[in-house]
Amino acid sequence: MSLEHDHSAPGKDDLIAARVKALEAILVEKGLIGSDAIDYMSSVYENEVGPQLGAKVTARAWVDADFKARLLADATAACKELGIGGMQGEEMIVLENTDEVHNIVVCTLCSCYPWPVLGLPPNWYKYPAYRSRAVRDPRGVMAEFGFELPESVEIRVWDSSAELRYWVLPERPEGTDGFTEEQLAALVTRDSLIGVTAALSPDAVTAEV
Amino acid sequence: MERISSRPQPETRSRVDSLVDVLPFGDRIPRRSGDVAFDHSWEIRAFSMTVALHEELGFPWEEFQRALIEAIRTWESQQTDLDQWSYYERWMAALEQLARSKGWATRDEVDARAAEILALPANYMHQHAVREPVAVVAGGDR
Numbered sequence: 001m002s003l004e005h006d007h008s009a010p011g012k013d014d015l016i017a018a019r020v021k022a023l024e025a026i027l028v029e030k031g032l033i034g035s036d037a038i039d040y041m042s043s044v045y046e047n048e049v050g051p052q053l054g055a056k057v058t059a060r061a062w063v064d065a066d067f068k069a070r071l072l073a074d075a076t077a078a079c080k081e082l083g084i085g086g087m088q089g090e091e092m093i094v095l096e097n098t099d100e101v102h103n104i105v106v107c108t109l110c111s112c113y114p115w116p117v118l119g120l121p122p123n124w125y126k127y128p129a130y131r132s133r134a135v136r137d138p139r140g141v142m143a144e145f146g147f148e149l150p151e152s153v154e155i156r157v158w159d160s161s162a163e164l165r166y167w168v169l170p171e172r173p174e175g176t177d178g179f180t181e182e183q184l185a186a187l188v189t190r191d192s193l194i195g196v197t198a199a200l201s202p203d204a205v206t207a208e209v
Numbered sequence: 210m211e212r213i214s215s216r217p218q219p220e221t222r223s224r225v226d227s228l229v230d231v232l233p234f235g236d237r238i239p240r241r242s243g244d245v246a247f248d249h250s251w252e253i254r255a256f257s258m259t260v261a262l263h264e265e266l267g268f269p270w271e272e273f274q275r276a277l278i279e280a281i282r283t284w285e286s287q288q289t290d291l292d293q294w295s296y297y298e299r300w301m302a303a304l305e306q307l308a309r310s311k312g313w314a315t316r317d318e319v320d321a322r323a324a325e326i327l328a329l330p331a332n333y334m335h336q337h338a339v340r341e342p343v344a345v346v347a348g349g350d351r
Contacts, residue, residue, distance in 0.1 A: 038257050041260045042254065120247060164340070
């Protein structure tokens, strides 16, 4: 394998990713397997790939107002401060949830997703049902995830693309004064970083203090 | 899929865990906090495709285990730099081998389709940055 990084040529991961896609497409076309069966199996471990990094960044932003300001101004650079990179020049924007505005992210065409921060996208992120309903009825989608957003809150739906990927900075939950960053990070779920839910409340997590 | 938020059955999880437990070279499976972990989306896709094929088509898991052992040995015999090791690259080689021996897909078929996929730019349908919300639902009392 060449050590040179040539942007015009596909890398080793692109080549093997293409073979995986190719094999799946062939097997599906031949009727040997359904994509839904593969989706279902990948859902078993998809959470284990989860948003540990996004949770860490979020917890830092909750305790450090200067960091939060930098994160909202330039998410790629702020993540780099914490040693999180790999976005390959793609722009990343973090959207702050407040009492008045709740953000939710969707990729209306495919499944553009800031995976170096959030891990692998959940299967539902690429389902047409999520893509269309998040735009048409975001409150209904949140309700499906068990999240009842007050009617008074404005919802903004953002479209992630290959060039510009969004993720959400959830609100810091009530009752977390004095929590360490590690304790706070445990409250941040992948779903809350996509915006389909809020961060967990401390009551929902077994306290291990 | 009826609900966007649907989750896999708990018994599926333990079934898949038990398949992982008997994989060859299990100590080399990438893990985080004890759980099977993936660094790239193609890795989990290759993994789940194999498990789904096993469940749907009912071929014995031992056949995949043998193919994986073979793929790992072949690779190691050809390499001088063993640091380049990737469990899921060997996994994919084993799955392709299994697909050939079962008559599911030939090497030519996979080569040709992969070339087509590579000819398309990544996210070719979705390059442009969208800087405004695509929808806003105003808050307020109703």
